[in-house]
Amino acid sequence: MSTAKHTVPAPAAVDEETVFAEIAGMLRSMLDEYGLDDIEIAPASRFMEDLELESIDLVTLAGHLQARYGRQVNFAEFVAGLELDEIIELGVGRLVEYVVGCLKAGEGS
Numbered sequence: 001m002s003t004a005k006h007t008v009p010a011p012a013a014v015d016e017e018t019v020f021a022e023i024a025g026m027l028r029s030m031l032d033e034y035g036l037d038d039i040e041i042a043p044a045s046r047f048m049e050d051l052e053l054e055s056i057d058l059v060t061l062a063g064h065l066q067a068r069y070g071r072q073v074n075f076a077e078f079v080a081g082l083e084l085d086e087i088i089e090l091g092v093g094r095l096v097e098y099v100v101g102c103l104k105a106g107e108g109s
Contacts, residue, residue: 014103026064043093072106
């Protein structure tokens with residue numbers, strides 16, 4: 001069994017604008033599958049209320065995040081640290097902040 005650490009290169013510039021663009025792209029592809037291509041994605045957009053995503057869609061998003069950022073970004077751990085009302089109101093901007101924090105922390109390792 002290999003113990004090699006699986007890493008995915010982080011964006012050249014780890015900043016909120018770059019990460020937002022990447023996450024918005026992931027969300028856009030998910031929304032397009034549902035025919036919801038007219039929904040605007042902004043940092044203030046809430047996953048459930050504004051983007052009309054279900055909890056299973058958050059699982060799909062977690063897979064996209066891991067494929068892009070590797071184990072540096074653990075969406076399940078992030079959500080586990082939230083209260084139920086915070087999960088219901090979770091917005092794109094808060095996820096972006098979390099991802100940027102994880103990537104910056106990973107730069108030091």
